[in-house]
Amino acid sequence: MNKNSMLPLSAETTIGFLGAGQLARMSAAVVMRLGMRAAVFSGSGNTGSVNSGTGGSGPGSNRGRHSGAVPDITAALQPLEWMTPLRYAGGFGDEEALVRFARECDVVTLENEFLDGDLLLRVREKSETPMWPSPSSFLQLESKWLEKETFRKAGIPVTPYKKVASVGDLTDFGVAHGYPFVLKSSKGGYDGYGNRTVYNAGGINDAFVSLGGDAGHELIAEAFIPFHKELAVQVARNHTGTVVYPCCETIQQGHICKTVIAPAPIDKMIAGEARQLALQAVEAVDGIGLFAFEFFLTDDGRLYLNESAPRPHNSGHYTIEGCITSQFENHVRAVAGLPLGPANMRFPVAVMENILGVRNGPAVADVPEELWYADETHLHIYGKQSSRIGRKMGHLTVLGDELVETAGKAAELASKIVL
Amino acid sequence: MNKNSMLPLSAETTIGFLGAGQLARMSAAVVMRLGMRAAVFSGSGNTGSVNSGTGGSGPGSNRGRHSGAVPDITAALQPLEWMTPLRYAGGFGDEEALVRFARECDVVTLENEFLDGDLLLRVREKSETPMWPSPSSFLQLESKWLEKETFRKAGIPVTPYKKVASVGDLTDFGVAHGYPFVLKSSKGGYDGYGNRTVYNAGGINDAFVSLGGDAGHELIAEAFIPFHKELAVQVARNHTGTVVYPCCETIQQGHICKTVIAPAPIDKMIAGEARQLALQAVEAVDGIGLFAFEFFLTDDGRLYLNESAPRPHNSGHYTIEGCITSQFENHVRAVAGLPLGPANMRFPVAVMENILGVRNGPAVADVPEELWYADETHLHIYGKQSSRIGRKMGHLTVLGDELVETAGKAAELASKIVL
Secondary structure, eight states, X not given: OOOOXXXXXXXXXXXXXXXXXXXXXXXXXXHHHTTOEEEEEEETTTOSSOXXXXXXXXXXXXXXXXXXXXXXXXXXXXXXXXXXOEEEEEOTTOHHHHHHHHHHOSEEEESOSOSOHHHHHHHHHHHOOOBSSOHHHHHXXXXXXXXXXXXXXXXXXXXXXXXXXSHHHHHHHHHHHOSSEEEEESSOOOTTTTEEEEOSGGGHHHHHHHTTGGGTOOEEEEEOOOEEEEEEEEEEEETTEEEEOOOEEEEEETTEEEEEEESOSSOHHHHHHHHHHHHHHHHHTTOOEEEEEEEEEETTSOEEEEEEESSOOGGGTTHHHHBSSOHHHHHHHHHTTOOOOOOOBSSSEEEEEEEEOOSSXXXXXXXXXXXXXXXXXXXXXXXXXEEOTTOEEEEEEEEESOHHHHHHHHHHHHHTOBO | OOOOOOOOEETTOEEEEEOOSHHHHHHHHHHHHTTOEEEEEEETTTOSSOOSSOSOOSTTOTTTGGGOOOOOOOTTEEEOGGGOOEEEEEXXXXXXXXXXXXXXXXXXXXXXXXXXXXXXXXXXXXXXXXXXXXXXXXXXXXXHXXXXXXXXXXXXXXXXXXXXXXXXXXXXXHHHHOSSEEEEESSOOOTTTTEEEEOSGGGHHHHHHHTTGGGTOOEEEEEOOOEEEEEEEEEEEETTEEEEOOOEEEEEETTEEEEEEESOSSOXXXXXXXXXXXXXXXXXXXXXXXXXXXXXXXXXXXXXXEEEESSOOGGGTTHHHHBSSOHHHHHHHHHTTOOXXXXXXXXXXXXXXXXXXXXXXXXXXXXXXXXXXXXXXXXXXXXXXXXXXXXXXXXXEEEESOXXXXXXXXXXXXXXXXX
C-alpha cells in the first residue's frame, strides 16, 4: 500500500488544497487547530468561495467596503501567518502555477475534481511534494467510465453502464436496459450538470448532442435505477489504518443535495453492507485521504455504488459536530500521515440541511432568531460574497436524540434562512 | 444597558480583535464558520502567536522554510479573503494604528488586557467603530485596585485588599491581615508575573521595590486566602440576554493554569453561588461580550472573586467541545449583537490540560500515538513558531462520563506531549 510519512506538527508544516471552496475552508480550519498551516490553490473562475477583490477599502471607510473596492494594502497590513491559507491564483490547467504551489507545501491534497489526472502526476513529479490521494488513485476515478470499470472489476455492484460514442450506441443501450436511462458526461459534471435523462428513443439525439457526444466528448449511459433511498458513506484511510463513517441518507432536490440524515434510517444489515462496500471501494484504488461513496438502495434492498469523490463531501458535513472526529479532521490527519480518529457519532441523530441561495445578489444571511437559541443547532456560512439561486451557501446541522423531531427541527429552521 | 446592534451575517462584516494570540485565533475560527471576516491587531512584542517573518521562503524551497527566511510574496500569492484576519502591526500604545485598524472593522473586541482604557476610549471615538466590551466597562476593571473597588461596591465578596504606596502601608497591611499576604502590580501582570508573596515583615522592602513601588507604580496588597479550590465561571452577555457557563475548577502549577475540570466537583449550591456572583459581576460593569471570573473557594465554603477578564479565558477552552456553544462562539455572537447560544455541557465531564512548552526552541509537537485514537480527545496547537519553557503552546480537552477516569486520561496523555 501507498505509505505516507507523518508530517511534523509545527507551524511550518503546510498542507495544500487544490481548490478554494467551502471544503478547503472546513479542512483548513482543522489544519489551523492542529497548529499547522493551510495553503489553497484557487483555479480562477472554478471556485465558489473566491471573492473578487479583497474586501475592505482602506482607512476611514468601513462603510465603504460594500462597494467592493480593492483596498490599499499598506506595509502595516500583512497576512497573519497562522490563519492565512496562501492563495495561489492560476487555472487548474496551469502546470507551472500548480508546481510552484506544490513546492510551497509539505503535502498537497484535493478539494475538488476539476483536475486532470495526468497533469497531477506531472505536478507531483516536478514538485517532489507528496500528493494524496495519489495521482494514480485519482486516475482510476477520473472519468465516470473508468470509475465504474474500477469498481466493477473490484466486485462492487454498480449501475449497469456502457461507454457510448454514437446515437446508435444509445439506441442499443435503450433496447438492452429500457427507458428511461441516464446519459452522463464521463469527465467533469457537478451537482447534476452534465447529465441528461433519456425518456425514449426520440430523446436520444438531443441528449447526445447537448452533452457534446457528437464532438467526441466521452459519454456513458447508465441504466435508470428506481431507488428507494440514496445513501453515502465517507471513509478515511492511510498507512495507519482505515476509518469508515456511519452510513447516512442523502435527499436531493433537483439534483442538488438538500438534506442528510445520519445514521440512515434503514436496516442495520444494509447499512453495514454499504459501509463494507465503501471500504472495498477505497481499497480498490489504494486510496489515501478522505473518500465519499454514494449508493442507490432499491426497494428490494440492493445497493449500487453510484458515485465516488476522492475528497470530503457534502454528505459528510454532519460529521463536524455529529461525530467524534469530523471528515475534515480525518482528511487532514490522513494526508498528514497521522493516525485517524474515531468516526463514532456523538448523538443518536444528526441532520444536515444545505443552505442554498434563494436569490441572486450580495450574500447576507437572514437567520431566524430562534435558531441562535436552539439546542445543538450549528450554523455554517461559507463566506461567499454572492448568492445565486441554488448555490451552496452554507449548511445547518442539528443533533438530537430522535429522528423525526430532529429532522423536523432542522427542516423548519433551515426553511427560514434566507441567503 | 449598553445596546449593540446586530451586524449583518455577510463576508464583508469584519470583527476586529485587539491582540493576535491564541484567544483571537480560536474566536476567529468561529467568525469564519459564521461566514464573517476576522481582523487582528497584533501589538508588536506583546503577543505570543505572532511569528517573525511570514513563514515560507518562496518557490522551490519548501524544505528551506525552517530557516525562517522572509518569503518573496509574488503577485501570485495573495491572502485568501475568507481566512485572513488582516494583521495590523503597531504597538498597543499606537493610537493612530489602532484607529486605522478600528475603521476597517464593523466592531472591535478584546483579546487581551495590555491596553490603556483611556486610549481605547479615544480609539472608539475617533474611529466611530463600536467596541465591546465598552471602554467604560474596561476602565472599571483596568487596574486590579479599581476592579476590586467595582466588585466590592456591587456587593461581591473579594479578598481583603488595599492600595499601598509605601513600605509603611505594607507594614500596616501585614499587621491588619497577617502574613503571608500578596503584593500585586495593579496594572499589567499576566500568569503570575507582577505578584510577590510577602512572607514576613522582612520581605516587604524587596517585594515593594521589585514591583516598582518605589518608582510610583500602582500596587495593591491582598490578604492571603488559604483556598481549598480555585474556580472559574465564564459569562456571555449582550442586549439579547446573558448566558452563564458551568462553574469549573482550575488547577495552577506555578501560577500558570494547568488543568481545568468542568463541572467543578464541588457542592452544587456553591457552584450555583459562583455562577450567580459571576452574573452579578458582569452586570456590575454592564459588560457586553465574554467575561471570565475566577474565584477562591475556602475550606468553609466561602467564595471570593479573585480576578476577572473581559475576554475569553484559558479556563473556558473546554467549552469548545464540551459545551453546546463555546465561549468563543458566544464571544463572537455577543459582540456581533446576535442572540447567545446555550452553554450546557454535552458530556458529564470535560477536562482540559494546558500544553506548556517544556523546552526552548522551534516548536514541533511530539504527540503520543494513542492520543490520535483516543475517544473524545481533542488536541489544539496554537501554531506558535517558538516554544519556551512554560509557554502556553496548546491544550488538550478530553470529554467523558466520569471524572476520575477522564481526568486521569487527560493528564496521562498531556504528560506525554512534548512541545
